[in-house]
Amino acid sequence: xxxxxxxxxxxxxxxxxxxxxxxxxxxxxxxxxxxxxxxxxxxxxxxxxxxxxxxxxxxxxxxxxxxxxxxxxxxxxxxxxxxxxxxxxxxxxxxxxxxxxxxxxxxxxxxxxxxxxxxxxxxxxxxxxxxxxxxxxxxxxxxxxxxxxxxxxxxxxxxxxxxxxxxxxxxxxxxxxxxxxxxxxxxxxxxxxxxxxxxxxxxxxxxxxxxxxxxxxxxxxxxxxxxxxxxxxxxxxxxxxxxxxxxxxxxxxxxxxxxx
Numbered sequence: 237x238x239x240x241x242x243x244x245x246x247x248x249x250x251x252x253x254x255x256x257x258x259x260x261x262x263x264x265x266x267x268x269x270x271x272x273x274x275x276x277x278x279x280x281x282x283x284x285x286x287x288x289x290x291x292x293x294x295x296x297x298x299x300x301x302x303x304x305x306x307x308x309x310x311x312x313x314x315x316x317x318x319x320x321x322x323x324x325x326x327x328x329x330x331x332x333x334x335x336x337x338x339x340x341x342x343x344x345x346x347x348x349x350x351x352x353x354x355x356x357x358x359x360x361x362x363x364x365x366x367x368x369x370x371x372x373x374x375x376x377x378x379x380x381x382x383x384x385x386x387x388x389x390x391x392x393x394x395x396x397x398x399x400x401x402x403x404x405x406x407x408x409x410x411x412x413x414x415x416x417x418x419x420x421x422x423x424x425x426x427x428x429x430x431x432x433x434x435x436x437x438x439x440x441x442x443x444x445x446x447x448x449x450x451x452x453x454x455x456x457x458x459x460x461x462x463x464x465x466x467x468x469x470x471x472x473x474x475x476x477x478x479x480x481x482x483x484x485x486x487x488x489x490x491x492x493x494x495x496x
């Protein structure tokens with residue numbers, strides 16, 4: 237019921253250009269919020285152990301020659317049963333694939349990640365229902381664990397140097413190959429400001445990564461992804477780095493968070 241009410245409010249707000257401009261909204265966001273736009277799909281190369289790749293949907297190559305740590309812009313796909321693929325650049329044989337049925341108004345992120353044995357590639361998928369209110373200017377944040385050597389993690393997004401001893405994780409229990417909040421659930425919402433990311437072994441306060449402080453803008457859309465650190469054969473348990481994929485309207489960027 238709350239989602240339906242939010243959508244009705246969004247429809248009533250469509251004619252108010254002043255409101256939309258003030259919230260940083262746009263036509264694509266409106267269509268996704270009220271569930272009328274085509275499904276949106278983007279890709280992330282998050283496997284440090286392979287070269288450049290191509291990403292495809294339903295047998296058609298959509299993004300080519302993608303290097304490690306690169307994220308694509310969102311692009312529209314059909315709301316029908318689909319298969320996403322990732323292949324070595326120029327190859328017609330997928331390294332991995334995933335099946336899904338996209339829905340209008342949803343955003344999908346396909347991540348090429350290290351498989352659990354550390355020697356192959358998997359293609360993971362996040363279904364983001366994008367339930368942001370048309371009137372909200374909060375930042376959206378989600379985490380994804382692409383570190384097979386840190387199979388379950390908690391992520392804290394707090395003001396810098398806050399004592400974590402009595403604080404619950406911002407996003408908890410992200411298993412290897414999974415997201416928190418989980419796929420099909422909405423991202424979390426936070427106010428813009430200065431933050432720090434700390435990653436802990438799930439259920440503990442054992443911190444395995446601490447970022448330097450950074451600025452998180454209102455209306456930002458962040459996917460905080462853990463990656464294994466070190467080269468093939470040199471990866472040790474809980475040795476990770478953190479990549480942030482950012483969606484800023486049509487612009488997509490990805491960069492590592494510097495560690496402290």
